[in-house]
Amino acid sequence: MTAGARPARPAPWLDGPLDLTGVTSKETPVDDEAVRRRLDAAVDAVDAPDVVFALSRHGRRTVRTGGTAPPRPVPRERLRYEMGSASKTFTGLLLAHLTHTGLLSAGEPAAALLDPARRPDPARRPGEQPVTLAHLITHTSGLPALPADFFVRALPAWRTNPYARYPAERVVDAFLRHRQHRRPGTRWHYSNFGVAVLGHALAAATATPWDDLLTGQVLGPLGLSGAGLVPGGPASDATGHRRDGTTPVPPLAVGGFQAAGAVRATPQDLLTFLEAHLDPADRPLTGALRAVRRPVLRRGLGHRHVHTVAWFRHPTERGPMYFHGGATLGQQAFLGFRPDTGTALAAMCTRRFRVRDAFVPTAYALLAEM
Incomplete structure (x- = not known):
């Protein structure tokens, strides 16, 4: 979606049949040795202390690991890795589930959930439209990537944990004080701020703390026993590194941005999560798993970005x-799946993103070719 384009309706993904036009389910023979070779080549292409490529093809899993760091007491494939923004796939599934079960509506104004005095909002200017839950998850809320004062507060901890200096109360307050510059639903702009606000709105709507809400509604039902939302220790969590690939960094503390980036999980749990998307039938969250595969907006040249x-x-x-x-x-993390080939891929590495970094292109190309 581009500026000035007709906005996508915010809630078609909530109901109706899943459009699988062009998607097939033909199973092709899986050459295990060929899969291992391709995964090993992908691991070798990434320069990082720890690298994991985990692939499922029609339910058959292969996990290959490597990296520049020496062997550790806990094998790489058993550690939890920080998902960063890939956590938003869990948040989106949660919203779809709460909507599908009728607990709330994606068209609900977020401000009304966070501040009941704003129902209706007496401070709303003429013509001003409320930011809904659907706007927040689809990055069409009009919010910036981060709150205006985020960088001032985060600067002292920029190399360690900048998000930790911006707590939940401040995220909510920044949202409630924000003045719109564009009508919600008219322009796509990626926003960690928006998804963080969504998490607080869902917690308020259900009167449930975020950690309990996501764990109880998504992680637990899908059987992701190794996934969590708070750092563990070296016996359970992989250690990240700066761009130099040698200097360790502390575990991520997300402050008030839990819904935008708090998930950490093992490769096996991530494959379980992705396999549920490949075959939603007869699973917990079936309706939501189908809903999150449905397109809600298109943007860019030729509408290639769906x-x-x-x-x-x-x-x-x-x-x-x-x-x-x-x-x-x-x-870094990359999650993806292809219903047409029954393939799911979870890839992780423990080195901060750099210009011309090979990790994402390698993972994307592997999934596209499988």
Whole structure:
């Protein structure tokens, strides 16, 4: 979606049949050795202390690891990795689930949930439209990437944990004080701020703390026993590194941005999460898993960039691929799946993103070719 374009309706993804036009489910023979070779080549292409590529093809899993760091007491494939912005796929699924079960509406104004005195908002200027939950998850709220005063507060901890200096109360207050410059739903602009606000709105709507809400409604039902929202220790969590690939960084502390980037998970749990998207039938959250595959807006040249409520979607020769990346101060993650080939990919590395970094292009190309 571009500026001036007709905005996508915010809630078609809530109901109706899933459009699987062009998607097939033909199973092709899986050459295990060929898969291992391709994953090993992908691992070798990434220069980082720890690298993990985990792939599922029609339910058959292969995990390959490597990296420049020496062997550790805990194998790489058993550690939890920071998802960064890939956490938004969990948040999008949660919103779809709460909507599908009728607990709330995606058209609900976020400010009314966070501040009941704003129902209706007496301070709203003529013609001003409320920011809804659907606007927040689809990055069409008109909010900036981060609050205006974020950088001033974060600067003293810029190399360690800048988000930790911006707590939940300040995220909510910044949103409630924000003045619109564009009508919600008219322009796409990626916003960690917006998804963070969404998390607080969902917590307020359900009267449930965010950690309990996501764990109880998504992580637990899907059986993601190794996933969590707070740092562990070296026995459970991978250690991130700066751009030099040698200097360790502390575990990510997200402050008030939990919904935008708090998830950390093992490769096996991530494959379980992605496999549920590949085959939603007869699973917990079936309706939501189907809903998050449905396109909600298109933007860019030729409308190539298609978005669902939780995923970026690009075309391939045989059908669409869904993906989302994430990066923290010391780690990177890539999640994706292809219903047409029954393939899911979770890739992680423990080195901060650099210009011309090979990690994301390698993971994207691998998924596109599988």
